[in-house]
Amino acid sequence: MADGKYARVERERRFLLAGEPDRRAVTATRRLTDRYLTGTRLRLREMVHLETGEAVYKLTQKLPGDQPDWGLTTTCYLSPAEYRVFATLPGAVLAKTRxxxxxxxxxxxxxxxxxxxxxxxxxxxxxxxxxxxxxAGAIAEVTADPRFTGGRLVTVEPGELRGWLAEYGLQLAVLQ
Incomplete structure (x- = not known):
């Protein structure tokens, strides 16, 4: 797959881990709040660098590629005012620390x-x-499992997620 005129190829691999990383190995920490805009393939992201407080705002479209772990990604960087406009659109929100x-x-x-x-x-x-x-610490590779993409995780119910994790031999009783 070649880069498009405006999109770039994104090659990634994803892994399910049993726990959080050793904080001594962490080089940066960010808070990510993703809004998956209803009825679209668009994700609005606020990314705050916890060390500096700097915020970055992005509007991203991810399109599947011809392989489960490759796709095309187009990203627009937004001003805070532009972000606030898009944030009024309906969508489902997913928050995490990276x-x-x-x-x-x-x-x-x-x-x-x-x-x-x-x-x-x-x-x-x-x-x-x-x-x-x-x-180290990887339970399983979930690159080819579409259930472990942000666009799908944003809609999953905790009980359903528990079932998915059990398929990989992971029991997380804390999920509500």
């Missing part, structure tokens, strides 16, 4: 998905992605 533990971004989800923890890594080439070894 810990950077290079080369991974490790997402620790807020309620009602807590204590779900997913790690993801992005790659510049297919060869690099294929050569990557799962991180």
């Amino acid at each position: 810990y950077s533990v290079p080369p991974l971004g490790i997402d620790v989800f807020d309620a009602p998905l807590a204590p779900l923890v997913l790690a993801e890594a992005e790659f510049d080439s297919e060869a690099e992605a294929r050569a990557f070894r799962p991180p």
